[in-house]
Amino acid sequence: MKPIGLILGAAVVLAVPLLGMPAAHADGSFDCWFGQRQQEQDGYALDAWSCSGTGYVDFTVTVRSGAAAGTYHCGRGFPWNGTLGAHSCSMTESGAKRTP
Numbered sequence: 714m715k716p717i718g719l720i721l722g723a724a725v726v727l728a729v730p731l732l733g734m735p736a737a738h739a740d741g742s743f744d745c746w747f748g749q750r751q752q753e754q755d756g757y758a759l760d761a762w763s764c765s766g767t768g769y770v771d772f773t774v775t776v777r778s779g780a781a782a783g784t785y786h787c788g789r790g791f792p793w794n795g796t797l798g799a800h801s802c803s804m805t806e807s808g809a810k811r812t813p
Contacts, residue, residue: 741768743797748776750802759785759799764792774799 743766750757761776774785774797788801 740770740772742766742773742775743768743792744775744777745797746777747779748774748781749779750781753800755788755801757781757785757802757804759787759790759797759802761797761799762795764795764797766792768792772799773805774802 743761743764745761745765746763748759748761750759752758759774759776759781761774761781764774766772766774769791770789772787772790774787774790776782776785783804784806785799785802786805787799790797790799
């Protein structure tokens with residue numbers, strides 16, 4: 714087999730498992746005990762404490778108490794040592810992104 718055939722064959726073998734992968738989903742979720750929010754141009758900015766979870770882009774946040782209590786879908790954020798700073802957040806009932 715010629716080298717180009719080997720490369721194409723290897724590409725097919727590597728690509729086949731990807732065909733069965735599910736569609737894209739949220740990067741993660743956070744559960745936080747306290748939080749506050751403020752309006753910004755593209756939604757809310759959240760500051761939350763006592764958080765556990767993972768995610769940096771397209772994630773959900775549940776804030777249990779404080780001025781920001783509720784569930785949000787956020788576009789981007791940064792967790793650090795149990796705190797979370799998130800931006801482009803919109804309040805939702807279930808954490809799913811709402812379409813306008």
